[in-house]
Amino acid sequence: MSTILLQDQPFEYQISRKGIRSIRLRLISKTSFQISCPYLTPEFLIQKFIKNNSTWIINHAAKINHKKSVLGLKNLKILDKIYEIQWIKTQKDSVIIIEDEQKIYSNMAIESESHAKKVLESKLKPFALKLIKKELVLLSNNFNFKYGKVTVRNQSSRYGSCSAHGNLSFNWQIIFFPYSQFQHILLHELTHIDIKNHSSKFWDQLTIYDPNCKKNNLWLKKEGTKHFLF
Ligand SMILES: [Zn+2]
Numbered sequence: 001m002s003t004i005l006l007q008d009q010p011f012e013y014q015i016s017r018k019g020i021r022s023i024r025l026r027l028i029s030k031t032s033f034q035i036s037c038p039y040l041t042p043e044f045l046i047q048k049f050i051k052n053n054s055t056w057i058i059n060h061a062a063k064i065n066h067k068k069s070v071l072g073l074k075n076l077k078i079l080d081k082i083y084e085i086q087w088i089k090t091q092k093d094s095v096i097i098i099e100d101e102q103k104i105y106s107n108m109a110i111e112s113e114s115h116a117k118k119v120l121e122s123k124l125k126p127f128a129l130k131l132i133k134k135e136l137v138l139l140s141n142n143f144n145f146k147y148g149k150v151t152v153r154n155q156s157s158r159y160g161s162c163s164a165h166g167n168l169s170f171n172w173q174i175i176f177f178p179y180s181q182f183q184h185i186l187l188h189e190l191t192h193i194d195i196k197n198h199s200s201k202f203w204d205q206l207t208i209y210d211p212n213c214k215k216n217n218l219w220l221k222k223e224g225t226k227h228f229l230f
Contacts, residue, residue: 001032004047006054011061015046023049030061068229071116076104076229079131079179095123121230128152128172135186136168143209145190154230159185159220162192176227177220184216 001012012032023037023046035046050057076083083102090107097104108119129152139145148165152172160170168189174182187209195202207213 004050006050006058009058011057013050017041025049025053025057027057027061027064030064033057033061069113070120070229071111071113076176078175079177079182093119095120097123097127117230124175125152125154125172128170128175131175132170132172132186135183136190139183139186139190139209143190145193147190147193159224160189162189162196164196166193173228173230176229177224180212181216181219181224184210184213184220 001014004011004013010031013035014032015035015037017037017039020036020038023035023041026034026036028034035050037046037049071087073085075085081102083097083104085104085106088105088107089109089111091109092107093109094107095104096107106116106120108116129150132152133150136145136147136150140147146166148163148167151167151169153169154172158171159174160168162168170185170189174185177185188206191202191206191209195205203213210216
């Protein structure tokens with residue numbers, strides 16, 4: 001691995017020489033890429049190639065959605081609390097979340113990434129619904145909201161929604177956000193019960209409930225989906 005600065009951002013890269021005719025580039029992660037090139041390509045040509053493609057590298061690297069591997073996870077941050085995950089190989093799949101101890105016992109038969117995700121998600125999703133409902137009760141007590149049914153979904157592009165009848169739906173993975181942003185999403189949908197649009201009246205009202213409205217909204221736009229695991 002070598003390191004190169006592209007517009008002040010450090011990137012790691014690996015060179016793989018093989019029987020090909022031209023230099024190729026493949027992004028590996030947000031901060032690394034691989035160069036494949038013909039056996040006898042001189043170093044300066046590789047450097048020139050990287051420099052010429054630096055804008056492309058930076059733009060595309062920023063878009064890489066870095067989904068972490070679930071099997072390798074030792075802990076999971078849920079609403080600012082760190083839950084320790086213990087992986088136990090068993091015949092029967094089960095996931096036990098002990099909230100007081102901040103522990104997750106992940107008992108699984110098959111050690112494959114997709115299987116682990118499926119089993120873990122099947123337990124985390126109802127747990128998310130529980131945490132969301134609990135918070136909604138607190139917020140309603142504070143601000144006197146009246147909402148309908150609450151559900152969780154796996155909406156990749158949306159954090160939440162509010163129906164015409166005041167039924168609320170949330171992306172269950174918002175529990176991986178810091179508490180402040182999590183609460184902001186709930187308040188956003190609760191505000192929609194009275195104000196359906198995103199008018200200035202809506203934002204003014206939401207700012208009353210969440211004084212850090214602007215900051216939280218910006219964080220959600222920039223960082224939000226990076227915290228999704230599934
Ligand atoms: Zn909205």
